Amino acid sequence: MSREKRLITRGLGEARPESVSDYEKLGGFAALKKALELPPEEIIAEIKKAKLLGRGGAAYPAGNKWEHLLRIPERPKYVVCNADEGEPGTFKDKLILDKLPLRLVEGMAVAGAVFRAAGGYIYVRGEYRAIQKRFQKALGSAREANYLGRNILGSGFDFDIEIVSGAGAYVCGENSALLNSTEGRVGRPRIKPPHLAEVGLFQKPTLVNNVETFASVPLVLEMGGRAYLELGHPESGGTKLVCLSGHVKRPGVYEIPLGSLTLRELIFDSDFGDGVPGGGAFKFGHLGGQSGPIFSQEKLDAVYSYADLRKAGLSVGSGAVVVMDSSVSVLAYLKKVAAFFVHESCGKCVPCREGNRAVLKRLSDLEIPSALSRSDLEDLANIAAAMSRASFCGLGQSAATHLKTAWKAFPAEFERNLRENAAFGAGAR
Amino acid sequence: MREATPNTEKTVNLTIDGIPASVPAGTSILEAARGVGVVIPTLCDREDLPKRAVCRLCVVECDGGGRLKAACATEVWEGVAVATATPELRRVRKSIVEMLLADHPRDCFVCPRNLNCELQRLAFELGAREFPSYGKELPPAPAVEAGTIARDPAKCVKCARCVAVCREGQKTGALSASFRSASFQVGPPYGDALQDGACVFCGRCASVCPVGAITASDRTDALEAALDRTDAVPSAVFADEVLSGVEASRALPPGSLTPLKLSTFLKLRGFRKVYPRALFSAAAAIFKAETLVKRLKDGSALPFISFCSESSRRFLEIHFPDLLFLVGPSGDPGRLFSLSAKKLLPDGEKILAASFSPSLSKKRDALKDEGGPLDFALSVGELTNLVARSGADLGKLAESPYDPFPLSAPSGAEKDPILLEAAGAIRLLDARGESGRILEEGGKLGERVPLEAAIGGRKTNMLLVFGLGAAHDLFTEFRGKPLPWSYLRVVNCPGGCVEGGGQDPTLVGKRLARGRNVLKTPDPRLAIPPLPHEAAAWDLFRAFKERGGVFSS
Numbered sequence: 009m010s011r012e013k014r015l016i017t018r019g020l021g022e023a024r025p026e027s028v029s030d031y032e033k034l035g036g037f038a039a040l041k042k043a044l045e046l047p048p049e050e051i052i053a054e055i056k057k058a059k060l061l062g063r064g065g066a067a068y069p070a071g072n073k074w075e076h077l078l079r080i081p082e083r084p085k086y087v088v089c090n091a092d093e094g095e096p097g098t099f100k101d102k103l104i105l106d107k108l109p110l111r112l113v114e115g116m117a118v119a120g121a122v123f124r125a126a127g128g129y130i131y132v133r134g135e136y137r138a139i140q141k142r143f144q145k146a147l148g149s150a151r152e153a154n155y156l157g158r159n160i161l162g163s164g165f166d167f168d169i170e171i172v173s174g175a176g177a178y179v180c181g182e183n184s185a186l187l188n189s190t191e192g193r194v195g196r197p198r199i200k201p202p203h204l205a206e207v208g209l210f211q212k213p214t215l216v217n218n219v220e221t222f223a224s225v226p227l228v229l230e231m232g233g234r235a236y237l238e239l240g241h242p243e244s245g246g247t248k249l250v251c252l253s254g255h256v257k258r259p260g261v262y263e264i265p266l267g268s269l270t271l272r273e274l275i276f277d278s279d280f281g282d283g284v285p286g287g288g289a290f291k292f293g294h295l296g297g298q299s300g301p302i303f304s305q306e307k308l309d310a311v312y313s314y315a316d317l318r319k320a321g322l323s324v325g326s327g328a329v330v331v332m333d334s335s336v337s338v339l340a341y342l343k344k345v346a347a348f349f350v351h352e353s354c355g356k357c358v359p360c361r362e363g364n365r366a367v368l369k370r371l372s373d374l375e376i377p378s379a380l381s382r383s384d385l386e387d388l389a390n391i392a393a394a395m396s397r398a399s400f401c402g403l404g405q406s407a408a409t410h411l412k413t414a415w416k417a418f419p420a421e422f423e424r425n426l427r428e429n430a431a432f433g434a435g436a437r
Numbered sequence: 438m439r440e441a442t443p444n445t446e447k448t449v450n451l452t453i454d455g456i457p458a459s460v461p462a463g464t465s466i467l468e469a470a471r472g473v474g475v476v477i478p479t480l481c482d483r484e485d486l487p488k489r490a491v492c493r494l495c496v497v498e499c500d501g502g503g504r505l506k507a508a509c510a511t512e513v514w515e516g517v518a519v520a521t522a523t524p525e526l527r528r529v530r531k532s533i534v535e536m537l538l539a540d541h542p543r544d545c546f547v548c549p550r551n552l553n554c555e556l557q558r559l560a561f562e563l564g565a566r567e568f569p570s571y572g573k574e575l576p577p578a579p580a581v582e583a584g585t586i587a588r589d590p591a592k593c594v595k596c597a598r599c600v601a602v603c604r605e606g607q608k609t610g611a612l613s614a615s616f617r618s619a620s621f622q623v624g625p626p627y628g629d630a631l632q633d634g635a636c637v638f639c640g641r642c643a644s645v646c647p648v649g650a651i652t653a654s655d656r657t658d659a660l661e662a663a664l665d666r667t668d669a670v671p672s673a674v675f676a677d678e679v680l681s682g683v684e685a686s687r688a689l690p691p692g693s694l695t696p697l698k699l700s701t702f703l704k705l706r707g708f709r710k711v712y713p714r715a716l717f718s719a720a721a722a723i724f725k726a727e728t729l730v731k732r733l734k735d736g737s738a739l740p741f742i743s744f745c746s747e748s749s750r751r752f753l754e755i756h757f758p759d760l761l762f763l764v765g766p767s768g769d770p771g772r773l774f775s776l777s778a779k780k781l782l783p784d785g786e787k788i789l790a791a792s793f794s795p796s797l798s799k800k801r802d803a804l805k806d807e808g809g810p811l812d813f814a815l816s817v818g819e820l821t822n823l824v825a826r827s828g829a830d831l832g833k834l835a836e837s838p839y840d841p842f843p844l845s846a847p848s849g850a851e852k853d854p855i856l857l858e859a860a861g862a863i864r865l866l867d868a869r870g871e872s873g874r875i876l877e878e879g880g881k882l883g884e885r886v887p888l889e890a891a892i893g894g895r896k897t898n899m900l901l902v903f904g905l906g907a908a909h910d911l912f913t914e915f916r917g918k919p920l921p922w923s924y925l926r927v928v929n930c931p932g933g934c935v936e937g938g939g940q941d942p943t944l945v946g947k948r949l950a951r952g953r954n955v956l957k958t959p960d961p962r963l964a965i966p967p968l969p970h971e972a973a974a975w976d977l978f979r980a981f982k983e984r985g986g987v988f989s990s
């Protein structure tokens with residue numbers, strides 16, 4: 009018996025993605041009906057009870073975010089779904105968009121109803137071109153059934169969702185850059201505050217949530233906040249879609265209750281990753297995409313929940329779990345990650361624009377015997393600290409996480425070639 | 438623009454490095470800290486520009502932990518305890534400035550901003566003592582000079598001040614930030630040359646650039662060579678607005694350098710003649726008055742829009758082409774000086790005419806009409822270079838009078854009182870635009886200054902607008918409606934010509950420049966003083982015309 013818990017993924021592979029009637033048979037659109045009838049405060053109270061944390065990476069409590077927006081009197085308000093899914097190793101939003109689109113539509117419509125929003129936008133990763141078309145179909149069938157459009161189910165409330173296609177910039181997943189890009193501006197982050205709840209899309213109050221967050225909302229309303237909470241971890245209710253990839257035998261998306269499994273179980277148990285293929289040995293894992301932490305086998309027994317991973321110095325992030333076996337060089341891997349950030353930095357602030365390049369250069373230097381001294385290594389630590397602490401947005405703030413965590417897990421890799429440590433003559437070329 | 442009116446009803450109490458402070462709600466941590474004597478290092482921030490918070494040097498710690506905050510872009514809140522110089526913050530700042538140094542050209546000795554560069558100062562103050570060795574291997578972008586603006590992208594620290602001042606301050610929109618990561622760059626969009634885009638060559642970008650990446654072009658060498666010529670008669674006029682820049686660069690007390698001391702210096706340095714610029718300003722005003730009076734008579738093409746330079750036409754071409762037909766001459770006294778000297782003076786053909794002014798756009802005008810009247814349109818930078826290279830101690834120089842401008846054939850033609858009335862009003866308004874913003878008694882800055890003049894017994898409304906951004910707002914406000922003025926003077930720079938693109942950039946926005954604070958609130962019904970140098974200016978005007986001179990710019 010699998011320890012997966014099919015909540016978001018209920019009906020996956022059975023129901024036709026864009027069929028409203030199939031989705032209704034699974035209990036679909038009951039939550040939207042509730043949201044159209046109940047006062048918004050009650051809906052939000054359930055989400056708060058559920059302790060639903062944002063699934064986009066930052067793990068901000070959805071209920072608090074909704075409450076904040078509800079308190080803002082200014083109108084119109086907008087609901088925006090972040091479907092940029094830019095973190096390498098993350099492909100769970102894709103599954104929802106492609107195979108379970110109506111659950112997402114319902115989640116966004118619930119938000120629309122709660123805030124009596126003027127409109128909804130979904131910003132979809134540009135590379136998901138084909139999926140965008142299929143999602144468009146799902147929107148069409150929801151409109152036909154009057155779950156979107158004018159006077160939804162006779163409630164007098166109008167709401168519709170428009171697809172905006174990204175164009176390949178990772179930073180456009182950052183919520184303020186995403187709004188700039190949606191508006192047709194350059195996709196670079198905005199200064200915050202003002203909070204997006206106050207000055208968001210078109211300078212109006214705006215809610216931005218991740219695909220999986222929105223898709224979880226109907227489930228919270230269906231089972232009630234308390235039941236949803238109890239299903240997961242006491243500090244973060246419900247299930248999480250985990251994306252397993254890299255050197256595992258069974259890569260894929262798995263839905264698990266938060267707090268129910270260790271990293272080791274996720275990677276090695278036969279109903280999940282089923283271990284490293286080809287007889288290789290586990291060397292390290294990378295959580296939550298390129299911006300997340302790297303861990304060695306020492307941390308394999310950490311439990312997969314927001315709180316437990318945080319205690320272990322790790323984080324859930326987007327839900328990516330990338331596994332690397334012993335054939336992979338830590339420095340070579342880090343260089344790939346650093347190169348990713350060098351490519352994706354928007355370039356407007358100094359610590360991120362210059363820091364990522366410095367990190368990449370230093371990682372390359374570390375592979376060369378005697379290229380660097382101990383004081384160069386100290387400089388590198390300071391650069392990483394400046395990036396994490398002083399960068400303008402989350403991209404730069406998390407762009408040194410891979411470096412810092414890998415350094416802790418594999419200190420020898422950083423020391424081996426230092427001038428003081430390299431065997432005399434070893435670096436002679 | 439940063440709001441100059443924080444919500445003053447509410448006071449916020451906080452501490453900065455343990456020092457208690459009370460400031461109006463809406464104040465930034467940076468300003469609050471300055472108020473109690475704590476100076477947080479900054480690079481991208483400027484009081485007079487919208488905040489961008491991109492250099493990250495000003496990060497501070499609030500309430501003992503959490504995310505660091507950019508002091509320039511974070512407003513104070515009640516009870517917050519701000520720490521500005523913890524060991525961590527000092528390390529972070531030093532790392533940041535080192536990152537900027539890693540790729541910076543090591544050209545300080547030969548950089549136009551040597552000794553007054555903000556990056557140089559920060560590197561020193563933050564304790565950087567070595568260039569890091571992780572610099573990029575990107576090929577440096579080549580330096581380019583367009584018109585009067587020299588750009589050296591390799592020196593750019595990407596603070597985006599220039600973009601902010603051009604897009605949001607001047608609303609000219611000639612610069613933008615493009616590409617990402619290490620390729621992030623500022624410049625004219627699509628890699629165009631500056632002169633092919635929306636640039637009006639106001640030079641505001643050069644004024645705000647903290648480093649030597651955008652500077653006013655420098656013709657000191659050519660000027661020195663010209664002064665060495667024995668077959669020429671180098672002759673000069675200068676605007677009083679250059680004085681404060683020279684004072685600042687030579688560390689002279691403000692106000693100590695009088696025009697007549699500078700005149701002595703110019704003579705020492707090889708100018709054979711130094712004439713009072715005011716004479717040519719007055720005569721130029723009469724030429725402009727001709728245009729105004731004619732249009733008033735015809736009742737057509739009003740208001741007569743007069744920019745401070747011809748190059749500003751571009752602004753209308755790009756943004757308000759429907760108003761182009763209203764543009765009339767700018768009336769540059771430097772050019773009129775040159776034209777009349779060459780035409781009217783006995784050894785006119787030998788004259789090398791130079792005009793010093795803080796306006797960079799006038800310099801652009803002079804360059805544009807090649808072989809045009811003015812041999813040297815010079816800005817404050819060239820003047821201070823001349824002073825520095827001579828080693829003269831200006832403080833100790835005596836005053837010497839201006840040379841009289843000798844008219845070979847003084848005209849006896851009778852004065853035209855209406856023309857002179859109009860010229861007086863024009864000159865008053867133009868002078869206000871040159872000397873800077875007018876501060877009301879209470880210190881409020883006004884971007885539009887009205888003047889009500891009686892010309893030939895007829896009430897005539899005039900308006901002075903400070904800065905192209907303000908002009909953009911005005912023309913937008915009146916789009917599709919008649920502009921209810923007869924004469925509309927637009928000076929490119931929001932601080933007036935005294936804070937022009939050719940002023941010492943370290944003075945611009947600092948309210949130090951001469952001319953600021955001098956004028957009181959203008960009373961729109963104030964009696965208009967007679968045109969200065971009226972008699973001489975009239976004679977010049979007549980003589981110039983009698984000799985077939987044309988002055989239409």
Ligand SMILES: Cc1cc2nc3c(=O)[nH]c(=O)nc-3n(C[C@H](O)[C@H](O)[C@H](O)COP(=O)(O)O)c2cc1C
Pocket residue numbers: 061062063064065066067068070090091092093094095178179180181182183184216217218219221222401402403
């Ligand atoms: C550089 C960067 C990239 C991001 N990319 C994504 C993304 O692709 N998808 C996403 O949902 N959130 C992404 N985020 C997080 C969002 O900024 C934001 O926190 C999230 O959309 C909020 O939704 P949630 O609270 O439902 O998680 C990114 C953040 C940063 C700083």
Ligand code: SF4
Pocket residue numbers: 179197352353354355356357358360361399400401402403404405
């Ligand atoms: S940290 Fe700075 S450079 Fe990096 S993406 Fe964010 S704003 Fe752009």
Ligand code: SF4
Pocket residue numbers: 586602603607609610611612635636637638639640641642643
């Ligand atoms: S000179 Fe003026 S218009 Fe031209 S780029 Fe600079 S600020 Fe913009």
Ligand code: SF4
Pocket residue numbers: 592593594595596597598599600623642645646647648650651
């Ligand atoms: S050119 Fe100067 S003002 Fe513009 S971004 Fe570069 S350093 Fe800043």
Ligand code: FES
Pocket residue numbers: 478479480481482489490491492493494495496507508509510
């Ligand atoms: S001065 Fe605050 S970020 Fe640059």
